[in-house]
Amino acid sequence: MIPSRMEFSSRAATGLRVLLGCLSLAVFVACDDPGSEPSKSTPITQARTQENGSTVTVEGYVTVVPGNFSSALGNEGFALQDNTGGIYVKLAEKLDFGLGTRVRVTGKLNDEANLRILESESASVEKLEGTQLVTPKEVRTGDVKESTEGLLVRISANVTRAVHEELPYGYELYVDDGSGEVQVYVHGSAGFDSETLRALSVGQRIEVTGLSAQYESTYEVAPRQPSDLVVR
Incomplete structure (x- = not known):
């Protein structure tokens, strides 16, 4: 199995690298397990400032589709953006949605090769109603x-x-x-x-x-x- 670009980044001799994100977004309620208290989505810019390992829920529109950067990142993640900022979401399993899809994601913050990411699982990604392409x-x-x-x-x-x-x-x-x-x-x-x-x-x-x-x-x-x- 070919190592990912991120795996190579930990080896000083490789010199390979990894990469690998503004529209209005209201604050929505994210539902967890049945019977649990709903939690509000955190604006992405605010979420990015929290400590590594913090669990956050963010919501926005897809700017990079799942698996688009898999060759170098070694995962099937995607990127999303709200009206405050953007972030790359790391996923092991490839999901199926296109640019502009509105999604809510819960995951843990981390850094990989100095790229701020949100590590999540497919079950923690919720596809919401409405689509809107983000203007670069x-x-x-x-x-x-x-x-x-x-x-x-x-x-x-x-x-x-x-x-x-x-x-x-x-x-x-x-x-x-x-x-x-x-x-x-x-x-x-x-x-x-x-x-x-x-x-x-x-x-x-x-x-x-x-x-x-x-x-x-x-x-x-x-x-x-x-x-x-x-x-x-």
Whole structure:
């Protein structure tokens, strides 16, 4: 079995990395076991500040579908976002819902390779009524950092380093709009054509929509599908 990108991150010699998120959201009531007291969802930005191991319930709209980043993360998780922030949800079992699906999730907070995550189980993910696609936040490449982590963002910049393959995990390249260089990480499981990625050249301007994430000390934008990367 091929180790995940996260498993490789614990081995200093590998150099492989992992990635791997603003719409209105009311406060809803999450029902636990029958007969238990209902608990309110916590705004995602507030939940992200709680200690590792804390159990929280959050609610939002899906910005990365289940399993989209499985090649590098080694799990079948997804990302969601409310009007305060976003977060990646780690799951072992792949669920079936699309972008914009409204979900409620209960899980435990943790960090993996410095990426803030919510570890959960499929039974703790509830699909709610209503769908709404999240509009990506337009940001400068130099502003992709801790304050944007977990959000769906969009950058437009010039390629500064040609594509580097680290399959089966994915591909990495770097871009800069003049405000600072940032990495674009294309997961092998996101459906991109390798020849199209290899054709990107230094100096070419591209627009990338994706999850603002972090791998150790590197901030990155991870596109979810081929249409998220457009050559200008």
